[in-house]
Amino acid sequence: MPRYAWNKSPQEDKRRYFELIRQGHSGSKAAATVGVPLSCGSLWFIDAGSMSYVESPISSRYLSQDDRIEIADGLAREESVKTIAERIGKSFQSVYKEIARNRKSDGRYQPWYAHNQAHQRRRRPKVRVFTHDDTLRRLVAAKLGKRWSPAQISRWLRRRYPRRTAWHVCVETIYEAVYRGLVLAATGGSLRTGRTYRRRRGRGRSRDGSLKQSTNMTPIAQRPAHVESRRRVGHIEGDLIIGAGQRSAIAPLVERKTRLTILVAIRGGHSAQVVGDALIERFTQMPVSLRRSLTWDQGNEMFHHERIADATGLKIYFADPHSPWQRGSNENTNGLLRQYFPKGTDLSGWTQDQLDEVATELNDRPRLCLNDLTPNQAVRRWWPLHDYPMIRHD
Numbered sequence: 001m002p003r004y005a006w007n008k009s010p011q012e013d014k015r016r017y018f019e020l021i022r023q024g025h026s027g028s029k030a031a032a033t034v035g036v037p038l039s040c041g042s043l044w045f046i047d048a049g050s051m052s053y054v055e056s057p058i059s060s061r062y063l064s065q066d067d068r069i070e071i072a073d074g075l076a077r078e079e080s081v082k083t084i085a086e087r088i089g090k091s092f093q094s095v096y097k098e099i100a101r102n103r104k105s106d107g108r109y110q111p112w113y114a115h116n117q118a119h120q121r122r123r124r125p126k127v128r129v130f131t132h133d134d135t136l137r138r139l140v141a142a143k144l145g146k147r148w149s150p151a152q153i154s155r156w157l158r159r160r161y162p163r164r165t166a167w168h169v170c171v172e173t174i175y176e177a178v179y180r181g182l183v184l185a186a187t188g189g190s191l192r193t194g195r196t197y198r199r200r201r202g203r204g205r206s207r208d209g210s211l212k213q214s215t216n217m218t219p220i221a222q223r224p225a226h227v228e229s230r231r232r233v234g235h236i237e238g239d240l241i242i243g244a245g246q247r248s249a250i251a252p253l254v255e256r257k258t259r260l261t262i263l264v265a266i267r268g269g270h271s272a273q274v275v276g277d278a279l280i281e282r283f284t285q286m287p288v289s290l291r292r293s294l295t296w297d298q299g300n301e302m303f304h305h306e307r308i309a310d311a312t313g314l315k316i317y318f319a320d321p322h323s324p325w326q327r328g329s330n331e332n333t334n335g336l337l338r339q340y341f342p343k344g345t346d347l348s349g350w351t352q353d354q355l356d357e358v359a360t361e362l363n364d365r366p367r368l369c370l371n372d373l374t375p376n377q378a379v380r381r382w383w384p385l386h387d388y389p390m391i392r393h394d
Contacts, residue, residue: 015069018112063090063098063118068111071095075109129169130182136167140174141184144191150174216306220295220326223317227293233257233382234292236314237330238279240270240301241337243347249301250347250355251278252337254329255290258378259370261333261362263355267348276304283312289382295319295327336362 013034020030031037063071067088074084081099085092102114130137143153150171157167177183178191227235238253249270253262264282268274283291293315296302305316319326340358341347366372 014112015065063088063094063115065111065115068098068102068114071098072109072111072114075099128177128180128182129166129173130177133166136169137183139167140177144178144184150178150191217298217302217318218316220317220319223293223295227256227295230257232292233379234290235295236291236293237295237327239297239327239330239334240266240275240299241334241341241347242270243341244344248347249275250341250350251275252330252333253282253294254333255375255379256329258375259329259333259367260375260379261359263337263359265350265352265355270301272301272303275301276308279308280311283308283314287382288313290379293317295330297324297327333362 013036017030017034017036020033031040067090070088071084074087081095082092085095088095098114099109102117103109104113130140139157140153143156148156153174154169154171157169161167174183175191226232233255235256236253237256238251240249240251242249247269249266251264251266253264254260255262262282264278266275266278291312291314294308295317296305297319298321302308302316302318305318308314309316324331337358341350360376363375366374370378
């Protein structure tokens with residue numbers, strides 16, 4: 001008599017079996033209801049690990065049991081991870097991490113085992129690692145004292161201690177420990193950012209204000225593919241750097257292909273009217289070939305984006321909320337500018353001439369992404385520097 005192929009049973013039978021187990025039914029009753037022998041159900045149970053909790057709804061940002069079953073089915077059909085991720089509505093990076101994190105020791109991805117593992121890790125409260133591991137706390141504090149970033153520390157711990165997995169803390173764990181004072185006293189010098197608490201993202205836009213702008217704005221998803229490829233000049237990323245007390249600002253503009261930086265002085269606050277006037281004045285001084293598009297975040301200061309587009313000929317696109325990587329060149333430049341304008345600087349004291357000098361220093365630095373050309377050298381083909389005094393070159 002052939003043996004029952006317990007590991008080849010339909011997923012629907014397994015799904016129903018574990019639903020009954022989580023509802024409190026015994027293994028024998030669950031197996032009988034599904035129509036399989038008790039021994040088959042027992043093997044399912046053993047293969048999946050402990051099933052001692054009742055399923056409860058959680059946020060849609062987490063993978064559900066059904067998502068994990070779809071992943072397992074897709075892997076069994078030898079589908080690509082990107083195909084599976086698209087079907088369940090998650091990023092392929094999330095699915096890759098899920099498979100690596102929750103597969104069994106033999107390399108198989110078992111959806112009920114994976115779901116149970118995720119549940120066990122999610123259980124609260126958890127003991128914070130820095131409250132009971134003095135050695136790890138001293139190591140992290142020493143690196144912070146050398147002005148290492150939490151990301152650098154996290155990667156270093158994995159490289160230096162590959163087998164001490166308890167020390168493989170993520171970046172956010174280190175940030176939280178610093179903010180809570182678990183590693184060292186939370187002072188302005190603990191982190192390179194100078195922050196002592198986790199600040200909210202965004203600039204405090206009101207719901208009415210956001211809706212007012214969003215009615216006619218063009219999302220970054222509609223931006224042409226050639227902009228992303230950086231094949232053509234004239235596609236610019238921009239944002240505001242806000243000064244002390246939210247009372248002053250400057251607008252860094254970065255051309256995506258050449259990394260040319262232009263700093264625009266914003267005077268009289270940073271309302272939509274003021275920012276719009278400053279950008280129009282600056283962009284109209286530039287050749288048409290260098291003002292094809294502008295990508296900005298969804299800030300209140302760009303309420304007049306239609307007026308700016310009409311006056312300059314720019315096509316303006318807006319990045320998704322909380323997605324700074326969609327303006328990566330701009331964000332990187334903002335980090336470089338903090339050498340000149342630290343957090344809390346009153347930016348109203350900087351004249352346009354002084355800002356041009358700062359931009360000149362940045363534009364005369366060789367860049368690895370430009371094969372060690374400087375942005376000024378890279379842009380000469382399209383913008384003769386002697387014709388435009390706003391870009392200085394020594």
